[in-house]
Amino acid sequence: MLDGFRNNRELSILVVATLCCYLFLETQIDGAAFGGQGGFSSIDIIVISFFVSVIIAVIAVIAGVGGGVIFTPLLLAFTSFDTLLIRSTGLVVAMFSGLISTGPLMRKGLADIKLVLLGALPIIVGGMSGSFTAIHLAQQFGEKSDGIIRLLLGLMLLLIAALFIFKSGASDYPVLKKSENFSQRLKLRKTYWESSLSSYVSYRATNVKLSIFLFLLVGFTGGFFGLGGGWAAVPLLNLVMSIPIKVATGTSGVLLALGNAAAIWPYINVGALIGIIAAPWMLGQVIGGLIGASLLTALKASVVRALLITILFGSSLKLVARGIESLTGVEIPVL
Amino acid sequence: MIYGQTIYWLTLLSSCLVLLGTIISFLEKDSPIPANQLLQSVIDGKSVDQIWHGIGLSAAPDMFFFLANPSFGESITMIGIGIGVSSVIPATFFSAYFLKKSRNPVFAVLAVMAGLLTCFAVSGITL
Numbered sequence: 001m002l003d004g005f006r007n008n009r010e011l012s013i014l015v016v017a018t019l020c021c022y023l024f025l026e027t028q029i030d031g032a033a034f035g036g037q038g039g040f041s042s043i044d045i046i047v048i049s050f051f052v053s054v055i056i057a058v059i060a061v062i063a064g065v066g067g068g069v070i071f072t073p074l075l076l077a078f079t080s081f082d083t084l085l086i087r088s089t090g091l092v093v094a095m096f097s098g099l100i101s102t103g104p105l106m107r108k109g110l111a112d113i114k115l116v117l118l119g120a121l122p123i124i125v126g127g128m129s130g131s132f133t134a135i136h137l138a139q140q141f142g143e144k145s146d147g148i149i150r151l152l153l154g155l156m157l158l159l160i161a162a163l164f165i166f167k168s169g170a171s172d173y174p175v176l177k178k179s180e181n182f183s184q185r186l187k188l189r190k191t192y193w194e195s196s197l198s199s200y201v202s203y204r205a206t207n208v209k210l211s212i213f214l215f216l217l218v219g220f221t222g223g224f225f226g227l228g229g230g231w232a233a234v235p236l237l238n239l240v241m242s243i244p245i246k247v248a249t250g251t252s253g254v255l256l257a258l259g260n261a262a263a264i265w266p267y268i269n270v271g272a273l274i275g276i277i278a279a280p281w282m283l284g285q286v287i288g289g290l291i292g293a294s295l296l297t298a299l300k301a302s303v304v305r306a307l308l309i310t311i312l313f314g315s316s317l318k319l320v321a322r323g324i325e326s327l328t329g330v331e332i333p334v335l
Numbered sequence: 336m337i338y339g340q341t342i343y344w345l346t347l348l349s350s351c352l353v354l355l356g357t358i359i360s361f362l363e364k365d366s367p368i369p370a371n372q373l374l375q376s377v378i379d380g381k382s383v384d385q386i387w388h389g390i391g392l393s394a395a396p397d398m399f400f401f402l403a404n405p406s407f408g409e410s411i412t413m414i415g416i417g418i419g420v421s422s423v424i425p426a427t428f429f430s431a432y433f434l435k436k437s438r439n440p441v442f443a444v445l446a447v448m449a450g451l452l453t454c455f456a457v458s459g460i461t462l
Contacts, residue, residue, distance in 0.1 A: 014350055021354050029361050035375030042374035043361070080380030092416065096346070099419060103343030113338060113430065117445040124452045142382075186441060257342070258449060261423045265456035268417070271395025272383045275412030276360050276370055279353045282416065286350055 011100075011290060018283050022047045046280050053284020054291065057097050061292025063308045064249045066230025066256055067285055068094030068222070070308070073157055073315035076150055077322065083146045084138050087226025088267035089278045091260050094228020096282050097289030098257035101250075104293075109192040110250030115205065115237065118188070119215045119251075120258045123229065126219025127263030134224045135270055144327070151323025153225050157316035160231050161309050183208045192247060206242045214240065222256070223263035229256050338430045345422030352415025360408025367391070368409040397459055421457060424450050 031041025040048070053067070056074075060067040072090035075081060105111040137145045183189075188205035205211075214236050222229035230252050237248035267273050321332040360370040368390060376386040387395045398417055401410040431446035 010347055014347065014354075017351075017354060021358055024358070025361055034361070034371040035378065037378050042371070042378065045374075045378065046357075081377055082380065082382050082386075084383050085377065092420075096419065099342055099346045099422065103339035106339035111339075113434075114439070114442050117427075117430075117442050117449060120449045121445060121452070124449060124456075128452075128456055138382075187439075254339075258423045258427070258453075261420050262453045262456040264420055265453075265459070268413075268420075269397045269459040270383070271387050271397065273413075273416070274373060274377060274386070275353070275356060275409050275416060276373055277377055278416060279357045279412050282353060282419070283350060286346065 008290075011287075015287050018050070018287065022050060022280075046276070049277075050280035050284045053093065053281045054288035056093070057285045057288025058292040058295060059308060059311075060097065060230070061289055062295065063305050064230070064234050064245075064252075065308065066094040066228035066233075066253075067097055067288075068226060068228030069160065069231040070311055071281065072226045073153060073312070073319060076153060077315045077318035082272075083149050084135065084267065084270075084272040085274060085277065087134060087149075087224075088264060088273040089281055090226030091223070091228065091264040091267065092273065092278045093281050093285050094222070094226075094230065095257050095260045095264065096285040097292075098230075098253035098255075098260075100286045100289055101293065102254045102257055105250040105254060108250075110246055111254040112190055112243070112247060112251050113254075114186070114188055114190075115241075115243065115251045116255045116258060118186070118208070118212070119233070119237075119255045122212050122215035123219035123222070123255065123259030124262040126216040126221075127223035127229075127259055128219075128266065130220040130223025130225075131263045131266040133220075134226075135266055135272070147323050147326030149225070149323075150319045150326065154316045154319030154321075154323055156221070156225070157312050157319065161312040161316065163231075163235065164305060164309050164312070180206065180208065190247075192244075194244075194246070201244055203242065203244055203247065207240050211236060211241050219259055219263070222260060228260055337433055338426045341426040341429055342422045345425075346419050349415045349419030349422065352418065353412050354415075356408050356410070356412030356415055358408070359411060363408050366407050366409075367404075368396075368407050370408065373409070398457075399459075421453070424453050424457075427453070 025043050026047055029043060031043040034042040036042050036045065056067045056070045060070060068090045071093040072086055075086045076083060102111070183205050188208065189203065191200045191202045194201045218229045218232040218236065221227060233252040233256055234248050237243040237251055238245050243251065324330065325332055372390055373386065376389055381389065383395060398413065401413040404410050405414065427446045427450035431443045434446060435443040
């Protein structure tokens with residue numbers, strides 16, 4: 001695990017500086033002066049947020065999803081924070097692990113720039129539409145929109161969890177099929193070095209036009225719910241476009257970092273992203289993403305996926321219950 | 336390569352500013368964006384509008400507000416996040432240049448469009 005940090009001196013400095021910063025806040029600042037809840041001061045909550053973010057990033061990297069699909073449902077289900085605030089921070093969470101890994105992934109040839117740019121435009125358009133819709137809904141319906149969002153997200157999470165259970169058989173190296181004319185004209189084919197096989201692997205993208213439409217939908221749900229979209233982008237690239245799973249995972253991270261960059265600005269421009277709250281989550285993603293990448297070979301992916309599915313199911317049940325409670329006033333004792 | 340390296344270094348810069356802004360937020364006194372009020376309002380579940388009105392701002396601040404007041408901890412943090420989030424813009428324009436040079440004009444155009452759309456999002460213009 002230390003190799004990743006040994007080879008990146010600047011990242012090691014960032015890790016040490018971050019840990020020193022939070023140690024300083026915990027030991028030298030009077031937490032009581034900054035409020036809190038349930039026996040924890042605000043500073044405790046900030047520091048806990050950082051470590052939870054690191055864990056989320058580790059799970060997300062190994063499971064091959066973005067951190068947003070874990071972060072946003074967890075906080076919507078189990079905290080009373082404003083939903084716009086959670087969703088905007090969720091986009092930050094979804095972005096930053098992808099941002100920091102963009103350089104290493106492109107150097108290793110595991111992120112295809114053509115696929116990134118092909119998917120980026122529909123994701124940007126969809127993401128911005130989703131963000132504007134979310135903000136408009138909150139401004140029009142106020143607190144009632146929180147209940148609608150929780151209920152809708154809870155139902156969607158059940159679908160996502162089901163997707164992971166029934167479509168867990170990702171194709172490591174999809175069989176090369178004859179690609180359509182559109183894909184051939186765009187030259188969406190590449191060869192990369194697969195270190196586990198000690199050989200080159202070639203691939204050709206298929207179903208390109210369908211994928212562009214699906215990327216639009218992924219962008220919309222990502223911007224609307226603050227999920228990012230990694231949970232959908234990887235299966236889309238691998239199962240629909242026939243991209244090898246490693247390249248699909250690498251490309252997804254880079255693609256969503258680009259796609260979500262536009263989706264987050266509508267939230268920033270209405271003050272729905274608060275820096276002091278987003279900061280520990282962002283730093284946790286940067287550092288946790290590195291740790292996750294280092295642990296990728298050490299931990300069993302199946303164990304991590306089982307943990308992810310458990311988190312998704314738990315969050316979805318709680319979200320649906322809270323959504324119904326908020327809209328109907330009926331109390332549902334779940335989790 | 337240029338795409339990845341641009342984003343990598345800007346993300347590191349962003350992280351450093353966020354860290355600095357966090358420390359300053361907790362150390363500064365008499366800030367118009369006091370960290371204790373901000374944190375407690377969020378924990379109490381207030382809406383975004385309620386949070387900013389409670390602090391005494393007539394309107395929720397956007398990035399231009401933070402750029403105009405760069406000495407506050409929250410401003411430094413938000414500027415840091417803004418740099419990180421915007422790191423894709425120069426990266427896409429650099430990529431467009433190299434994609435055109437390597438005879439991939441379609442993807443060069445896509446890169447420029449992606450960069451311009453993101454600039455549009457940053458500007459805060461709404462349709």
